[in-house]
Amino acid sequence: MRFLPRLLFAGAVLALAGCNPAEVYPVGNANVPQPKKSVELNRYLGKWFEQARYEASFxxxxxxxxxxxxxxxxxxxxxxxTCRQGAVNSVSRSAEATAKMVEGSNGSxxxxxxxxxxEGDYWVLDRADDYSWSIVGEPSGRNLWLLTRSSRVSDRQYATLxxxxxxxxxxxxxxxRTQQ
Structure with missing residues (x-):
C-alpha cells in the first residue's frame, strides 16, 4: 500500500509535465553555456544569499x-x-534536498x-575566484540564480553580476531582484 501514494504522486508530476511552462516562465537563454570554471566542493559549501533569479513557481x-x-x-x-514568504521579515519555509556531483564535470x-x-540540474556556470559569488543555471535556460556570500551587495556589485x-x-x- 505504500507504493500507491508514490504512484499517485508520480502520475500527478507527469500530468503537470504536460503543461507548457514556456507560457509562464520563458526561456531566458536558448543556448546555455557549459560552466566556465571547475568548482572545489569544499570551497563552495556554506551559505549563499540569492540576489536575483528567474521567477519560478516553487x-x-x-x-x-x-x-x-x-x-x-x-x-x-x-x-x-530557505525562503521568507512575501517579505524578508516573514515566517521562513525550507526545503531539503540531496545533491550529487556529475562525473566528469570538474565539480561544476x-x-x-x-x-x-x-532529479534537477544545478550548474555553476561561473563563479568568483574567491567564491564570493556564483551564477547558477541549468540546461533548459528557464532557471537562473545570482548568488553571493553576503546577504546584501552594493548596486555596483549587483550590476556586475x-x-x-x-x-x-x-x-x-x-x-x-531578491530582497535580503
Missing part, C-alpha cells in the same frame, strides 16, 4: 532566499533552501533531488 513571492550546502557522510551534499554540475526519484549573466547569454530583463 519560489513564488520568496524573499530573503538562502541556500546552504553541507557535506554528508556519504560524500553527497545536503541542500537546504550537480544532480539535485528534492523528491525521489526526480547582472552584466556577467548577460555575457553568458541570459536575458537579464527576466531577472527578479
Amino acid at each position: 519560489q513564488k513571492d520568496c524573499e530573503g532566499v538562502t541556500a546552504e550546502y553541507t557535506l554528508k557522510r556519504d560524500g553527497n551534499v545536503r541542500v537546504v533552501n 554540475k550537480l544532480k539535485v533531488t528534492f523528491v525521489w526519484p526526480f 547582472v552584466k556577467q549573466a548577460a555575457s553568458l547569454g541570459y536575458d537579464v530583463s527576466l531577472l527578479r
Whole structure:
C-alpha cells in the first residue's frame, strides 16, 4: 500500500509535465553555456544569499532566499533552501534536498533531488575566484540564480553580476531582484 501514494504522486508530476511552462516562465537563454570554471566542493559549501533569479513557481513571492550546502557522510551534499514568504521579515519555509556531483564535470554540475526519484540540474556556470559569488543555471535556460556570500551587495556589485549573466547569454530583463 505504500507504493500507491508514490504512484499517485508520480502520475500527478507527469500530468503537470504536460503543461507548457514556456507560457509562464520563458526561456531566458536558448543556448546555455557549459560552466566556465571547475568548482572545489569544499570551497563552495556554506551559505549563499540569492540576489536575483528567474521567477519560478516553487519560489513564488520568496524573499530573503538562502541556500546552504553541507557535506554528508556519504560524500553527497545536503541542500537546504530557505525562503521568507512575501517579505524578508516573514515566517521562513525550507526545503531539503540531496545533491550529487556529475562525473566528469570538474565539480561544476550537480544532480539535485528534492523528491525521489526526480532529479534537477544545478550548474555553476561561473563563479568568483574567491567564491564570493556564483551564477547558477541549468540546461533548459528557464532557471537562473545570482548568488553571493553576503546577504546584501552594493548596486555596483549587483550590476556586475547582472552584466556577467548577460555575457553568458541570459536575458537579464527576466531577472527578479531578491530582497535580503
